[in-house]
Amino acid sequence: MRNLVIVDIGSNSSRMSAYQIDADGFCTEIKRCKSSSRLSEGMGIDKYLTATAIDRTIESLQVFKKAYSNIHDPKVITIATAAVRQAKNQKLFLKKVRKKVGLNVRVLSGHEEAYYDYLGVVNRVKMNDYLVMDIGGASIELVRVRGQKRRDIISIPVGAVNISERFNLSNHVYAADLFNAQRFLKSIFHRVPWLKKSSHYQIVMLGGAARTLARINRNHQSFQNVDHLNGYYLNQHRILGTYEMLLRKNLYDRKHVKGLEKDRADIILGGLLPLITLLDELDSRRVIFSDGGVREGIVNEYLNKYYRKY
Structure with a gap:
């Protein structure tokens, strides 16, 4: 043992x-x-x-x-x-x-972090073609998967915390700040040429912002276990509606949204904006949530090293 x-x-x-x-x-x-x-x-x-x-x-x-x-x-x-x-x-x-x-x-290098994200979800996702997206506090990892094999991989050095701080998205949000933040993200995504190959792909979401988005909706839908997220999915309409609901609230009111941890309320808008932007860019219709990620990827690597048959 x-x-x-x-x-x-x-x-x-x-x-x-x-x-x-x-x-x-x-x-x-x-x-x-x-x-x-x-x-x-x-x-x-x-x-x-x-x-x-x-x-x-x-x-x-x-x-x-x-x-x-x-x-x-x-x-x-x-x-x-x-x-x-x-x-x-x-x-x-x-x-x-x-x-x-x-x-x-x-x-971890950005490439390693994205690779472990992939390794942590590949056995949990029952699809052939999808885009893994991990929105962290200071980076976004993207992995294009085709036929269960990783084809393209990148780590982008922006995330929920620095987006929220840079564009004043923590409390009351002004249209100009939101517009500038989204324009900034679009310019970054446009510099990733292989993202075009992910058009219409379903997005597999990881990270704290993803868990929060899922929990808010599972609470709204009265799920008994709001933390059981693997395989749970939301369509684009539901995600945009949730984001609009959060945008209409100030920081105090967001802290009282069921499923949203109070210590994440100040960065949730910045944390979800990359997803909102990418949904539009790729015309993705569905987001699937996974409980895998970097830690699970490292565990898988460890098991492969010491238990070759696995």
């Missing part, structure tokens, strides 16, 4: 998942934790992690360590994504994490 722990230092939230792997390679999640550490907050165009965000994240990692310290002899893999990848003071952050928490952090 092996115990595997994945610590994921994200740009908006940090997460920890613990898995138990039996002798046959069967993997069961036994514990998970999440903290809205908001590491990318205040990075701005200078791309420096702030002291407050670093301290907040280290506190979260210390809580995670207490949570998995009771697990027998865990193999701990710690990864960091866009915020740390982009930070000019990356070395300072990694040194502090190593000193205060005892974790050696692997900083």
